[in-house]
Amino acid sequence: MMKINDSIEKRKNLPMYVLLHLSFLSPSNTKSFVAVFTFIMLDLSLLPLLYPKVNIINLISIPLIVIAHLWAIRLLFKNPYSTQFETILFMGVNGVIGAICYFLLIQKTAYFNLGIEAVSYYVISTLIFIGVFVGFVFYQTKKYANIEDKISKNKKKNQNAKYAAVIAIFPALGYSVSQLAMDQSDLIMYGVMYFVFWIFVVLMIYFAARFLHQYVYMKLNMRFVIFENPGKKEMKQADAEGKGYIIK
Template sequence: MKIDPETRYEDLALYVKDHLEFIYVGDVKWSVAVLVLIIYDAPLLLGFSMLLKIELLWIVLPFVLIIHLWWIRLMIKNPYSTQLEVILFMGVWGALGGISLFITLVWVIFHVLQITSTVFYIIIAIVTIVLVYILVKYQLHKYSGDPIKERKESNQYKYMGLVTASPGIGYLFYVLIEKNTMLEDIISMVSIYFFAIICSYTAAKFLHRYFFMKANMKYVIYQPHGNKKKEKLIKQGVEIK
């Protein structure tokens, strides 16, 4: 993960430079809002609407509070002063979002469909854990090579996550259909699982990106890129970090 300090920034491969870049500050606030309100809140509320049990709220409440309070902080702060923090937020958001959405899915299946088979939950859990492992392994593999050599995208790693998720989604479809579940409920539950996978992918990508940047701060370039703009912001009391 640590780049040889003797390596010049200009010599780094393009994919490594991309991994060391921040999200454009002009897009940060709406991007984070989409993550929280659409990719996380929407499927979470979908699960609540199917169940309407207060017990589920207490289980996922810590996850919800951390995500939303942190999101509000980022919305209030100047985006130039939270550039590295946003990378960490997206990674933590993905981890907490994936866990809480998976809990919501299991809770909905157990209480709505009343599936009590231990084997079913073990299979879904194992498939999900393997999927997360592959996503993490992909990130580690991608940046473990020579940072100055361009690399070709490996389809083996690129699509293995989808291949691994397919048995879990397929098995979920099979059980739901066997239970004579309504089509709307099937779509809703598969959607919750799909968004949980998206959260997991985001967690693997941005947590790795955060620690990769922390280990190679020499090569990290804060926005704005122009010195005049930076000096102007500093004079205004904005801490660029």
């Protein structure tokens, strides 16, 4: 399903959205992507996630956050031309880590701040979390499957699946809305935060599904993959410093 049929021989025969999926992040922007994704988007969850302390949440989240930060620091010090595939894998894995951290933050907010104690809520919200993940993976897989058939039939892409996963979170959100009936400013504030954390969960899941699929898709279709190469100025500078470029 993920490997492009041998009947398609040239890159120019592929749809533009497929070519984009077979392309690397621009090396000039790689470090910015890594820094923003890790030290802003992921780290926004740190303070409310780790304080007040909840042992089980810290036990799960701290190792994941440490892995994400160590990997990000490594990429920031590496030549971006030598980490083109690794950066895509990093973005996907970091999406998984971010989705888990923000989901844990949702559950922490629901229990400690919104006072939701019903076991059914935690079961349903977890199933929805898994369902959204599966939905985005299915969307990515379907979007890039059977490319040769889509080219020959010239079908329009169906975008509805993109929004189905987002819509799926609202049954769980509805439970928190009912908790806001009381006129308490703190409860309203935490309710708003709860909604925002769900938005981050969906965003992180999208990044995870998108980049992990892209990583595997590119590996399976290497004949269509073109690595980004440094310019002449960068090559001359590297030669002057006695350094070479490893492109991978």
